Amino acid sequence: DTEVTQTPKHLVMGMTNKKSLKCEQHMGHRAMYWYKQKAKKPPELMFVYSYEKLSINESVPSRFSPECPNSSLLNLHLHALQPEDSALYLCASSLDRRSYEQYFGPGTRLTVT
């Protein structure tokens, strides 16, 4: 089973809203990632969690707040977003940070109005 699930599939939020994106995997992977993908562009790394600890933050604005409650779950809390934050948000996981085979979820299509 190489499945990573993400909810919701689509999300529309206003600039004053607070929402959360959720990601789950049951492959026993200990590294989890958040990526942002704009149309016709490759995924851009936002955050990396390794063994439930944040190990990389690619200078992401504080209006994006990641959380890893346990080894299977990864959340991305959103607050006071801007319209330019509209994108496909992808979660991925790998066995650990030394394994480069990353398995992606289907993504959450976020629209900020």
Place this chain on the structure above:
Amino acid sequence: GQQLNQSPQSMFIQEGEDVSMNCTSSSIFNTWLWYKQDPGEGPVLLIALYKAGELTSNGRLTAQFGITRKDSFLNISASIPSDVGIYFCAGQVAGSYQLTFGKGTKLSVIP
């Protein structure tokens, strides 16, 4: 940061034709991955390569890790309509724990 040059940017082919795309860099890579992404979905891992010169197949797909470790190739034989999508190469540069992605090749298959 490291840059991957992926080509072609897009291609239109007739169903049944073979397809080739590649990624090149000025940096040395330890790992090459090839992903396919359908519209509105996440990338799906197709093939992973770990050794220079390695040639790996997955059904009609064949990928190679270039002998110089600075490039990789993906071939699709006898294309079918469901091959349509964007193909991304991704690589791990020596000394880095992160993946660098190419800009993608958009494949269109004409039935």
